[in-house]
Amino acid sequence: MEIAKVWRIISQRFSVSSFITFGLFLVLTITILHFDARTRKIEEKSTANRFLFKKSLDDKAVHTPRPGPGSLYTRWGRTKCPRVVGGSPYNDTGGGSNLLCLPNDPIWANYAGGDANGGHIYGSEYQHYFNEKKIFSYANAESIQDHNVPCAVCLTQQPAVVMMLPAMTQCYAGWTAEYSGYLMTEGHAEKGRHEYVCVWTMHQKLIQQVTETKMEPYYIL
Missing domain, CATH: 1.20.5 (Single alpha-helices involved in coiled-coils or other helix-helix interfaces)
Known part of the structure; x- marks a missing residue:
């Protein structure tokens, strides 16, 4: 129990x-x-x-x-994508000092001419007088004396910083050369002050030759 x-x-x-x-x-x-x-x-x-x-x-x-696909620059002396170089005439003391790459077919806004005090824009012409020295290549133009200077606005294929290297015949290592040429600007006796531009070694000319006493001349340095 x-x-x-x-x-x-x-x-x-x-x-x-x-x-x-x-x-x-x-x-x-x-x-x-x-x-x-x-x-x-x-x-x-x-x-x-x-x-x-x-x-x-x-x-x-x-x-x-x-950023866009590339950078813009002007190739002076080239007729592809043709434009014409323009700027202040050589005997004007006023006006702009930079060169313009002007289109052949401008689009006007409100056009009004007749202003006597306004600045002037004329075309440019080759005046280097060095044909006998063969400084430039004549593959594209044998005689360019007194011919209008063409220009082309170009776009690089890749994003880039574009600059002109004076007194250099080749780029630094790692750089890409777009074109090479000779420095040209107005003559030392002219009244105006204009920028230095690198004119393509194989420079071209516009088909139309215009004779104008006030054309901005291009002299080689």
């Missing part, structure tokens, strides 16, 4: 202990599941934020101005 009672007490205690253990295990499992759910939400929110941030950067990149 005593043995049966003892056994019943042990069985009851064991059941209570098992129940307590199971309860603790259940609480721990719920806690872990809750923790996993919170962690998953945090990760999902972080992923969503990263996606929105990346999308924001991508959207900004779309609307941000990007």
Whole structure:
């Protein structure tokens, strides 16, 4: 009888202990599941934020101005994409000092002429007097004396910084030469002040030859 009672007490205690253990295990499992759910939400929110941030950067990149395919420069003495060189006449003391590469078919805005005080723009002509010395190549033009000077506005194929290197016959290492030529500007006795330009070694001439006493002459240095 005593043995049966003892056994019943042990069985009851064991059941209570098992129940307590199971309860603790259940609480721990719920806690872990809750923790996993919170962690998953945090990760999902972080992923969503990263996606929105990346999308924001991508959207900004779309609307941000990007550099063009290349850089513009003027090739003096070339007739491809033909234009004509113009500037102030040699005997004017006023007016602009820079040379212009003018189109053959200008588009006028509100045209109004007749202003006697305005500056003048004339074409330019070759006046180097060095035909006998063969400084230039005559592959494109044998006689260019007194002919109008052409020019062409060119675009490099890649983004670049364009500059003229005076007193150099070749570029520095790693640079790309677009063309080479000779420095020319107005004569030392002229009244105007004009920029130095590099005229293409294989210079060309415009087909139309215009005789004009006020043409801006091009002399070699």
